[in-house]
Amino acid sequence: MSVSLFQFCQWLNDTTFSTALRESTLMFPIVESVHTLAITLVVGTVAMVDLRLLGFVLRKEPVSKVAGQILPLTWIGFAVMLISGLMLFAAEAAKCYHNPAFRLKLILLVLVGLNPLIFHFTIFKSVDRWDEVPRTPGRARLAAVLSLSLWSGIIVAGRAIAYFN
Amino acid sequence: MSLLHLFHWYDHTTLAAAMRKSTWAFAVVEMIHLIGLALLGGVVLIVNLRLLGVVFRGRAADRIARELWPFLAASVAVLTVTGVLMVSEETVKCYYNTAFRLKMLLFLPALFLSIGIHRRLAGAGAQPDSGTAAKLAACASLALWLGVGVAGRVIGYL
Amino acid sequence: MKYRFGVLTILAVGMAAFVAPVSAHHSFAAEFDGSKAIRLVGKLTKVDWSNPHTYFYLDVKDDRGKVVNWACEGGGPGALSRRGLAKGDLKLGDTIVVDGYRAKDGSNLVDARRVTLPDGRSIYGGTPGDGGPGDNGQ
Numbered sequence: 328m329s330v331s332l333f334q335f336c337q338w339l340n341d342t343t344f345s346t347a348l349r350e351s352t353l354m355f356p357i358v359e360s361v362h363t364l365a366i367t368l369v370v371g372t373v374a375m376v377d378l379r380l381l382g383f384v385l386r387k388e389p390v391s392k393v394a395g396q397i398l399p400l401t402w403i404g405f406a407v408m409l410i411s412g413l414m415l416f417a418a419e420a421a422k423c424y425h426n427p428a429f430r431l432k433l434i435l436l437v438l439v440g441l442n443p444l445i446f447h448f449t450i451f452k453s454v455d456r457w458d459e460v461p462r463t464p465g466r467a468r469l470a471a472v473l474s475l476s477l478w479s480g481i482i483v484a485g486r487a488i489a490y491f492n
Numbered sequence: 493m494s495l496l497h498l499f500h501w502y503d504h505t506t507l508a509a510a511m512r513k514s515t516w517a518f519a520v521v522e523m524i525h526l527i528g529l530a531l532l533g534g535v536v537l538i539v540n541l542r543l544l545g546v547v548f549r550g551r552a553a554d555r556i557a558r559e560l561w562p563f564l565a566a567s568v569a570v571l572t573v574t575g576v577l578m579v580s581e582e583t584v585k586c587y588y589n590t591a592f593r594l595k596m597l598l599f600l601p602a603l604f605l606s607i608g609i610h611r612r613l614a615g616a617g618a619q620p621d622s623g624t625a626a627k628l629a630a631c632a633s634l635a636l637w638l639g640v641g642v643a644g645r646v647i648g649y650l
Numbered sequence: 651m652k653y654r655f656g657v658l659t660i661l662a663v664g665m666a667a668f669v670a671p672v673s674a675h676h677s678f679a680a681e682f683d684g685s686k687a688i689r690l691v692g693k694l695t696k697v698d699w700s701n702p703h704t705y706f707y708l709d710v711k712d713d714r715g716k717v718v719n720w721a722c723e724g725g726g727p728g729a730l731s732r733r734g735l736a737k738g739d740l741k742l743g744d745t746i747v748v749d750g751y752r753a754k755d756g757s758n759l760v761d762a763r764r765v766t767l768p769d770g771r772s773i774y775g776g777t778p779g780d781g782g783p784g785d786n787g788q
Contacts, residue, residue, distance in 0.1 A: 516680075
């Protein structure tokens with residue numbers, strides 16, 4: 328017996344936990360607010376690293392040091408986003424399945440994850456050679472621009488979910 | 493002119509009417525507001541966490557403050573403009589909204605404290621005195637901006 | 651830098667294109683007409699008590715005597731319960747009075763501002779003095 332993705336979403340939507348969250352007076356607003364405000368922890372911090380790669384800020388700090396100091400914060404933010412995001416998804420799973428903005432957000436999230444992965448295993452491997460140069464390599468700057476664009480797109484798609492409900 | 497009169501006046505401007513008439517303007521403005529929030533958050537976090545010795549410990553704080561200053565200014569400008577535009581949606585309702593009032597009350601102290609922190613750090617040399625006062629200022633700054641953010645979220649729920 | 655402008659322009663245009671065709675549901679002024687207040691009296695057929703917005707549906711008799719189903723959008727469960735309306739207060743089959751603003755697209759949808767229950771109790775979703783439908787003033 329195969330369960331379709333939609334059936335899974337409907338099942339998740341109807342669980343006691345999801346229903347309670349969806350009908351809650353306080354929990355849903357709190358989870359939604361945490362999810363929105365944690366944007367600062369994820370996108371805000373990543374933006375600082377991207378701005379370093381583009382040569383706008385923290386210029387005298389080695390790129391590897393900037394990444395090493397800031398990315399742990401990003402990971403904490405991402406954990407918060409993931410947990411709150413899963414909760415919000417569960418509460419509205421049936422609606423989310425059909426929602427084009429939600430689907431786009433997921434695609435962008437995959438891409439925004441692939442970007443640093445590729446970056447890390449290619450140009451970043453030679454970071455010792457460009458850690459402290461005035462102008463970082465083109466590929467590093469491209470990764471930074473893609474990161475900023477994709478995260479902005481994720482914020483936009485996330486907000487647009489409500490418009491397609 | 494009382495504050496309420498100011499809100500009523502703004503409500504009747506062509507700009508406010510145009511914002512309300514448009515099917516997409518509010519949505520786009522709000523999305524830009526969120527992107528501005530992300531940028532402001534990044535700057536505020538890095539500067540305050542440096543003061544608290546959590547990140548870039550021992551690294552030149554004056555440079556960090558000076559280089560991040562334009563991004564603080566730009567994000568605040570974007571947030572202010574988009575914020576004012578969003579108020580036009582239901583101007584008088586905002587005036588009476590407790591969360592909106594709280595957000596406005598916290599915004600100026602948060603902003604002035606950040607400006608003060610940036611100016612002090614920029615002029616204090618590479619290793620500013622990171623004593624208790626500096627750490628308290630950093631905590632206060634984080635708390636104030638968090639307050640602004642939370643109040644902003646609550647506006648829609650009241 | 652070449653890349654930057656290109657990518658950010660695409661993003662900006664994409665954003666506008668993405669949002670524009672959607673009649674911006676979810677911002678009051680874009681979806682509802684602040685000048686078209688209406689009062690609906692009807693039997694409650696369905697209640698959707700969920701975040702971020704609650705919806706309740708009424709069977710309303712139009713002036714020709716035909717029964718039409720209307721959707722009423724309310725605040726979230728938190729906002730409603732703070733104003734004294736709990737999930738259990740709305741019973742299917744009850745006759746409810748809703749004062750609200752009509753949707754701009756002319757559909758049978760209102761932004762509910764005041765809900766009056768069969769026992770006479772009423773809950774106002776706006777701010778007292780904002781002049782909305784059902785507003786009793788300060």
